[in-house]
Amino acid sequence: MSENKAKNVLEIKNMHTYFFTDNGIVKSVDGVDITLKEGSTLGIVGESGSGKSVTALSIMNLLMDTKGKVVQGEIIFDGKDIVKINNEEKRKLRGSQIAMIFQEPMTSLNPVLKIGDQITESILLHTKASKAEAKAKAIDMLNKIGIPRAERIINEYPFQLSGGMRQRIMIAMALVCNPKILIADEPTTALDVTIQAQILELMKELKDMIGTSIIFITHDLGVVAEICDEVVVMYCGRVVESGDVYSIFENTKHPYTKGLLASIPKLGEHIERLESIPGNVPNPKHMPIGCKFAPRCKEAISICTEKEPDFFEYPDGHRSRCWLCKKEYGGEL
């Protein structure tokens, strides 16, 4: 039974983001539909070239300084299509309504500004709080995040803190204005595994405490299983499978997702050889005709190399972009 009762806080419809480079057009995101339900955590899983990071940047309109542009599609937030609004309105959304945290906390924090200034900058920009109120809010947020001695930390500089602490600061900065959506782009990839565990626990607590809807972008299926409610799997700029997390892991439909799950080494599972997906991600200049995954797919049938499959939707809302799913359900190919 699909959860139609929960409100969708973000809807991406048929989005295409292309990069106009000297070498030609790179179609980083080529027709993607994603919905984020209020209060839930959506995981976007993919490898390099999948377009997952570009999707996040498109939502946040951070493509302005690059050669990328959203050429088609809508992003509906709060009832409005935020692709079509002007840059000033987009800027107002960023930070206050939709916030983002990145993979490398060192490069995302300004090394010459104190921590406190960076957090209060966001508050002062988006709310009418005074400097004192902003400072109090910052300290409150840091306490919530579980950072000890918050009053001292706000006077320190990023280089004085460890990677895990900096990532917490990033989260504090992102959440301090109570955004509706938090986009986390590989926030724990650069961290040690014990620190990653701390951050993931923190995010789970915050989710319960504040109720932000989260988009969590990662390539780590273990992290997805742990923290996400819904999952979207991307390959070559398209969504190939989506559904709730249990369904994706236990009732995997798309051969790519199956391949990914089979190819990761799992603790305690002592096998000789891992299943692997043969070949490489296709060169964007030489995209195969038909299903983009077909050249590497062990189960490919003839139609897979001729026509790109549409989404096939199962009754519980689980979707898979694969001809085999249609075939399995007795549909006509």
Added chain:
Amino acid sequence: MKKTILELKGLKVYYPVQKGILGKKEYVKAVDNVELDIIEGEVFGIVGESGCGKSTLGKAISKLINVTDGKMIFDGNDISHYTRYQMREIRKSMQMIFQDPYASLNPRMSIREIIAEPLRVHGIAKTKEDIDKKVISLLQKVGLDAYHAARYPHEFSGGQRQRIGIARALAVNPKLIIADEPVSALDVSIQSQVLNLMNDLKKELNLTYIFVAHDLSVVEHISDRVGVMYLGNFVEVADKNSLYENPLHPYTKALLSAVPIPNPRVKKERIILEGSIPSALNPPTGCKFHTRCPKCMEICKNVAPEKKVISESHYVYCHLYDEK
């Protein structure tokens, strides 16, 4: 009787740090008194988080960095103080695979030149025909094609470049390969290809691997024995079954519990360690882990634990297992 191919005794790699002009010299103890035996034909995994010294240890073993103190005996030769000239001969038996597939290949050299370099340096192949033959055979061994030899690194994906790095390492017919995070920079689906390749090569060529990585799942999969490092020391060394079923050291337990499992139904009881890893410049006294250890005792703060052998392939450095 299994032969020991590499023996490390009391190995130390310290980096001097000068605090100010008149300040006294302090040391970053990257590798601090490591003792280890590597058996021929095994895959020994070294796992740990940042600052544990695993990469430094790997580089010290292949003599890319200087060892401050201690003994290294490789294949019967005491190479601890070998000069670069003496190491040249040894390098035919010991090779390294690097982490960053994008940086480890010279972007201005063709693949053929990259793989030919070790062949030329060690006189394994001299004529153009010999070199071409060997290069093609090596490329095919790692799953690439002959026509790849004329190309340049930027035309290849990360996984392919790593394969080229492996081909280069195999060119000299080594006995021991030290792999420093060989799959960390690769996509998940490519990781398994390269891991399978390394496994196949091990069996075909009778190789011994030292596999350094931070990803415990990967290390546990490919290794026969695993050593867990923390701030320059091993805290526990075990065969992979014992490590997973009977981890002894509190850090090992925390590490195992921290790894996210790709199964949403499994709700783990997590051991969350407080704080972060201390600096290697000023490591804690006694047992270096005591500041974060949930089972810290009084003795742990002052006395460094000794090696406690639990079984033939399992030993640990922890006061919890001291004989009372």
Added chain:
Amino acid sequence: MKKQKVKDEQNDMRTPFAEFVRKFSKQKTAIVALGFIFFLAILAIVSYKIAPYNIDAFDYSAITQLPSSKHLFGTDEFGRDIFSRVICGTRISLLVGLFSVSIGAFCGTILGLLSGYYGGILDSTIMRICDTLFAFPGIILAIGIVAILGPGISNVVIAVAVFSTPTFARLVRSSTLGLKESVFVQAARNIGTSDIGILVRHILPSALPNIIVQYTMTIGTSILTASSLSFLGMGAQAPTPEWGLMLSNGRNYMMSFWHITFFPGVAIFLTVLSFNLLGDGLRDALDPKLND
């Protein structure tokens, strides 16, 4: 072991050189500059054959004549055809530029490689000498050297070589320092490659783009310096058709007969400008810009 299927990729070969050519072809001004330099090179070769008048042909009946159909650039105070002299001066200027910078680049590169790779006392010594040479503005240094060695074109070449050596040494040293620690150099050490092998096969090729850019731009400077020295009477001696010397001779007539100084001056200007623009274009094309 599964073999990988690579279909279209076989046609997509891109050597680093082809990549460079593609990027360079987008630098319009640099291409124009390159064209002009080719033209100068050809001129340097054929000038003496195609010049309408002999460069030494005095003609007292036609002194200081303004440009006309008989004398394209006019004549100087001795009645010599300025056009012939200017185009023949190309040969000297280019040769001086090439020779002096080549010597400077060669010496500087070797010093920079050794200095950067080995460090220590060798590095300190070489760098202190370079610092000392840098302390002097180029032209003053050149004047000083020529003053010691005596006037003449060959000493100008030596002077310019000396003052451009530190620039190359610095440049190559800094490239070497950076590349010394790169992973592929570590990999080469791991293979057992000797120091010379590493310097020649790994470090030098990667430093080469910077060297080439610097080389091109230094030619411009060296031609300018050579002309300046000749202007001051310390370089080429009469009756050599050297542009700087022609400027010097025409100095006294500048107010009334503009053409005597104008054409050699323009020649210097355009030549130096082209080399600088070419250098700019090369630098932009060789800059390892990341693709999107």
